[in-house]
Amino acid sequence: MINFSSKLPQTQNSIFSEMTALAIKHDAVNLSQGFPDYDIDPQLIKLVNKQMLKGNNQYAAMPGLLSLRETISKKVETLHHSYYSAETEITITAGGTQAIYTAIATIIKPNDEAIVFAPAYDCYAPTIKAFGGLVKAFEMAPPFYDIDWDMVKRLVTVNTKLIIINSPQNPCGRIFTEEDMKQLIIITKNTDILIISDEVYEHIIFDNQKHLSIAQYPELKERAFITASFGKLFHCTGWKVGYCLAPEFLMKEFRKIHQFMVFSVNTPIQYAFDDYLKSKESFEELTAFFQDKRDFFRKLLKQTKFTLLRCQGSYFQNVSYENISDEKGVDIAMRLVKNHKVACIPNSSFYLNNTDFKTLRFCFAKKEETLEKAANYLLNVTSI
DSSP, X not given: OOOOOOSXXXXXXXXXXXXXXXXXXXXXXXXXXXXXXXXXXXXXXXXXXXXXXXXXXXXXXXXXXXXXXXXXXXXXXXXXXXXXXXXXSEEEESSHHHHHHHHHHHHOOTTOEEEEEXXXXXXXXXXXXHTTOEEEEXXXXXXXXXXXXXXXXXXXXXXXXXXXXXXXOTTTOOOOOHHHHHHHHHHHTTSOOEEEEEOTTTTOBOTTOOOOXXXXXXXXXXXXXXXXXXXXXXXXXXXXXXXXXXXHHHHHHHHHHHHXXXXXXXXXXXXXXXXXXXXXXXXXXXXXXXXXXXXXXXHHHTTSSSEEOOOOBSSEEEEEOTTTOOSOHHHHHHHHHHHSSEEOEEGGGGSTTOOOOSEEEEEOOSOHHHHHXXXXXXXXXXXX
């Protein structure tokens, strides 16, 4: 008998995998996992195929294609008036999650503490724990998911090495404000605390509001890893390509880990993204595209017994089911997929201690007919 001790003994398969499997089993509309069900731009597929036919099919440079990193550098400078060196401060990754994982691996050592804002994307806490770190969560509550920065300050100790932020936030759709950034500057000033800023939804922000990137704040930029995703940007989540930005001294350490995880990322897709990014329309139209979807889905959901919560960004709509049931989030989510043919995610799954505010998350990055079908099913959900 082999004696083996798990690094993550309490961790099971992610709720995303579980709900998607149930959606398939029960032939349900899958609004759980965050991926589109519509086609990506055919031009982008042609660009990938063109690079494959040209023979760009072998290993790319470990940090990524230099011309793509240069294009990203120009994009960030144009949007946020902040310069990152393509040579030393940008690395192409195998998706946003790998960028986050590698950044955490770069920072966290045993007994280090990391602060996260819950409800949080579910890769943060397990990765911190896998490297021996301690997760300290500030729990945000619906309907507005406000942050009490005085309470956050109380979480900071001499062992705090990392704060992770996510704006727009998955799953709750909250965006960071100028005041949030000001408070983050105050908390981290004269400390060795580093920041990971998960900005994969930076171009999906609504109601004429602006995305505030860590890159815009010199006091934060000097201590931060910024992670981003081409999958979210170009509707191709299955291609798993993203990138990370960081000051040179941090990126040097990031690449030490990155080279032994994936070494390099899909070569023809990097070439294609470089070509495609040359057109600003590839990302400038995203806000209007997704706002139309959000507004369309919200209009449909208003006809149901669910209560709509605010959605400032991302492609997730949160609802409260307090007027429908006293069930736990996981239980009603299971009932919805089995009895009403709609898969969603219970937001309790995004809290470290499964705190349950009786809210659910639906993904609206879908075709209109998909959203209409789901909404028609949800009309049948009544109080129990």
